[in-house]
Amino acid sequence: MELVNRYGFYFLILAVISELALPFVLGHYVKGYSQTEMLISSFGETGMRTKTAFQVWEIVNGVLFILAAPAFYHHFVDTNPNVALILALFIVAFGIGDCIITGLVSRAKNSEEVGFASLLHNYASGAGFVALLLGTLLLIWLYYQEHNQVMVIAMLVIFLLAGVFMLLFAMPKIPIIKAFQVSHRGLWQRLNLLFLYLPYVLVSVSTIAKGRG
Incomplete structure (x- = not known):
């Protein structure tokens, strides 16, 4: 665990x-x-030559994400253990x-292939x-408790941007607003992921820079 x-x-x-x-x-x-x-998970669809590489x-x-989780707990446990x-x-x-799960379970290539596995994916x-978006809210709260206003503001801006790009990406799947056709869904997915990851990268880089990682 120390490692x-x-x-x-x-x-x-x-x-x-x-x-x-x-x-x-x-x-x-x-x-x-x-x-x-096109979506990133397209690489893992049936018949794609990249399927195995994508899955692995x-x-x-x-x-790697799972192995990273204990470090975040250890870093903030004194601020608020829960x-x-x-x-x-x-x-x-x-x-x-x-x-x-995305690696183990392929996304349906078309509507005829939709089944339990595709829905699970x-x-x-x-x-x-x-989960990552809500985690950013928790980071905002933790840094607020630590009185780190710079990180609070940075996390809040990133949270809002991630939320906007998540909405654009998910729009075709939301019944109420899916009638509004939004192009470039692959772009919104990538930007969404970028801003979902960014808070955790900031925490990691700042911690390493301080010699605490």
């Missing part, structure tokens, strides 16, 4: 870099792949839901997104 606490922030940074790089690396192997229109990549990233524990669980939830991924 995980010591290197957890490095695991987090490595996982985020890996997640952001994944679509651009695998995109080179899919003819006609559009980074702005996501499972490894999920493990909130620190929930924050760590949210990070684990993302690692399992949006990474490991979609809901687990969505739950992971929400």
Whole structure:
């Protein structure tokens, strides 16, 4: 556990870099792949030559996120142990839901393939997104308790941006507003992930810079 606490922030940074790089690396192997229109999970669909690479990549990233969670708990436990524990669980939830399950269970390629596995993929991924977004709220509260106004403001701005991009990404799946057609869904997914990851990267980098990681 001491080893995980010591290197957890490095695991987090490595996982985020890996997640952001994944679509651009695998995109080179899919003819006609559009980074702005197509989703990242398309790499794992049935029949895609990138399926195995995508699955392994996501499972490894999920493990890295899970290994990072104890470091966040350890870092904030003196500020608020209950909130620190929930924050760590949210990070684990993302690692399992949006990474490991996404790697193990493929998304349906078309409406005819939609079944339990595809629904599990979609809901687990969505739950992971929400977990990281709620985790940012917890970070805002923790830094507020630490009287760190700079981080509070930074986290709040990032939270709002992540929420906007999450709405744009999820709009086609929301019954009330799905009639409003939004293009470039792949772009909104990538921007959503970028701003979901950013608070945790900031925590990791700032902690490492202070020699506490």
